[in-house]
Amino acid sequence: MGRLVVAAAVAAWAIPIAAWVDSVVPDPYMDEIFHVPQAQRYCRGDLLTWDPMITTPPGLYYISLAYVAALFPGAWATKVADALEPLCTPALLRSTNVIMAVVCGVLVHDLLLCIKPGISKAKATVYAILVALYPVHWFFTFLYYTDVASLAAVLAMYLYCLKKRFWVSAMFGVISILFRQTNAIWMLFFAANGAITYVQDLCHSDYVSHENNGLTDKSITEVSDLANKATAPGLRRRRKDRSITMKRVVSGSTKLHTSFTEEISDISFGLWNSKCKVLITFTPFVIVLVVFVAFIIWNGGIVLGAKEAHVVSPHFAQLLYFGLVSSAALLPWHFTPRRVSDLFRLCRKNKTFSLLAMLMALGLSFVAVHFFSIAHPYLLADNRHYTFYIWRKVIQAHWMMKYILIPFYVYSWFSVINILGKSQTRVWVLSFIFSVALVLVPAPLVEFRYYTIPLVILILNSPVIDNGKLLALGSVYAAADLFTLAMFLFRPFRWEHEPGTQRFMW
Template identity: 35%
Template sequence: MATIAAPTGGPTAVLPRPSTSILPVVATLGLLLSWLLAAVNKTVPDPYMDEIFHIPQAQKYCEGRFDEWDPKITTFPGLYLVSTLYFKAASTLNVGDFCSVAVLRSVNVLFALGNVVLCVLLRRHVAPQDPNALLHALRIAVFPPLFFFTFLFYTDGGATFFVLLMALLAEKVDLLQYPPARGSFMLSATCGAVAVLFRQTNIVWVVFVAGTVVVRCVELAHSKFIYGSLKEDTSVNGTSSVTHSSLRVFLNFISVVISNIPSILLIVWPFVVLVLGFISFLVMNGGIVVGDKSNHEVTFHGAQPAKEIAQIGPPERCPVHKFMLADNRHYTFYVWRKFFLKHEVAKFLPTPLYLFFGWHCWDELGRRRSPLWKLVYALAVSLVLIPSPLVEPRYYCVPFILLHLNTSNQSAFHLWVVTAVYMAVNALTLYIFLYHPYTWVDGSTARFMW
């Protein structure tokens, strides 16, 4: 079997210059986000929800107190380190308190705008003939859970930004022109490391990107061996042979990978080093959480991918986190209490919808991506969602973005309609958040949020 190799040449992991057509959209969106951020800062001037942990910690870093750490914080300090760099840049403008709540929240506005640019570039790479790449990016930018947390000092904006940047840099590497021994994926893996500093579970997306690189390499050198008999099997024997053919493709892929491990490691070693380093952290730390582990225990939540694909797990594999039953500041509390907990069978009522949309998403991915790429994506989504006992809409942001960027072309009308629906949801949720507070059990002001 042939060894995977590539001709020598210069590295091509260089970001293309954004089209000037992006700039007016980004500028307009920036004005809208800035206006909404000002409204949030005016109505909610103090840290809210998880901000009560994130903002004081970031302010400690702002003051150079890097040896102080709040044990209640469960993530790495990526958000605080990047914010500190932002502070230093803002301080040169002499605009006042550059460690304030308002300035901290503005970090995510910048990440949101950066995510738009990255989504455009990724879509243009995946679908060069799609004239609506900008609309795809706009639709993603206003995806309600992602849009809402643009105005709070949360890790979502930065975590998403560096995952997308890692994916883009990996996609831009030309496997036919770069020398594998020089580590052309080093920059992509570095962005992956920063993404992990924002959120530990982003290590799964590092593995995902590495997996897609391996798939590209193997398909490039051994496509005929892997897929050669797939069409013949399905055309002769009908759809009943699809499962058998898919299994054959997978086994052929594994066979090629095992036969070419040294060559593959020369290509993906930056990702391997990062993953091995993270595994070492898990062993030494005793878990994925760096602070309070009591509320973030790893469990098997078989229903999590169901929200993304199909709910097929038995009831005992659908654990309910205590926050979902006790914290009525989140919409998931009401969905769970008013629907899923009414009757035991309610957990399974949406199953036909899950199955339909799961099949539809799988079919859509197949129009752009190979069966092996889809398999890597499905495994990554499962690894991100299944271990989490807490159902958080924002956990679905990266799976949604990657799914959407890799689907078939959609009409401008369809994209505009979905974007309008998203914006209507955003207007409603922000209005409720800002102007319908209530008194919580401890006497503090509570607000509804995702």
């Protein structure tokens, strides 16, 4: 029932708004000027011509082609190239993402029930609708971009990995990479943590089997007890220690580990002892990774086109931007008086460590902002993005502003790490941070669309909040959505072209 409610709620606003957007903005908009003609080439049956300005693989065009063919099976059955081309209008191509937005909502609902078994279906439904309203995701539901379909594929990959259907998960991993190459990082993240969970389950099975054998075989137990009492106190102690270690590995909870190194050692021990089983079980992910690396070597880089505008860069400030944007987008989790007081109270428990961590974080953030903050030409040229105004009106308002924001970056990341640590292991949190860095740091362009997937993963793995906070955040999202829609529909842009420049003006 929850799935139907989510699908109906998302479709109820997505379909009429999509129709309205198509009536007001019927022509390709922003990067649609590249994506729509490329999809229309595929509709003509021309699968070999490629626009050199497109950086992502053709996954979106394949999905759209299948979608149009499913809507008009008669056209597909007759003459594909001639019959499908007139049907691939911008409006119909955009509707691909409306369908994908509904799928995303349903996947978020199912993921929450899988990740948080104690959550009610009603709460999972509210969460799924909240994610559908997230402004960046919501806006690109109505345009022909890769983001919504990419998110749907990543969420499907995550869900099937949690369900231990690894071949299906790897298949969705391939599909997600066909939408956006950086999704290979999320495939590795899910597979790595899936392998850890798999090993913990194996240890749990062995432990339970050992305990059951000890309880059922009474005669052996009695003999063992007599022998232990007589001659082997050291053996009893070793068995007790082994039992504690097994419980640690089984649990997967940081609360049973006294240190991070202990957690690492337990996981490494489990992975090494079960290495053959792990390699066999996770073979599909290994195959996808090998093929992806071969593609990068053959292609000479990770992007397909416009390579000169998407050169891999050490953009470490990007990681700081994500921390602040994601914590601001999840305001009830991170920016409340109670949350601030909780963090300060936590720091006071271990003043020395907290002070050193804070000084190190501030120092590294200063280095990232001062030496590794990049202003991409696309960021400065196109005023149809919020990042254009944030960069000019906030970060560049004064030379000190980018340094004033450093404490907010540090606080945001401390809060994110602390929140995730309440429901996930230290290794999971560290691997998540590392994955976010691999996705964002090489990207020279500051673009909020790149933050959507890790932000949704944050929502899925953060502690559940009460209905009042959810309602308040949903109201903020809805207001931001309406504002963005009004700016988009009622303040049209005009194209101004000067030699050597491409600028959009009000």
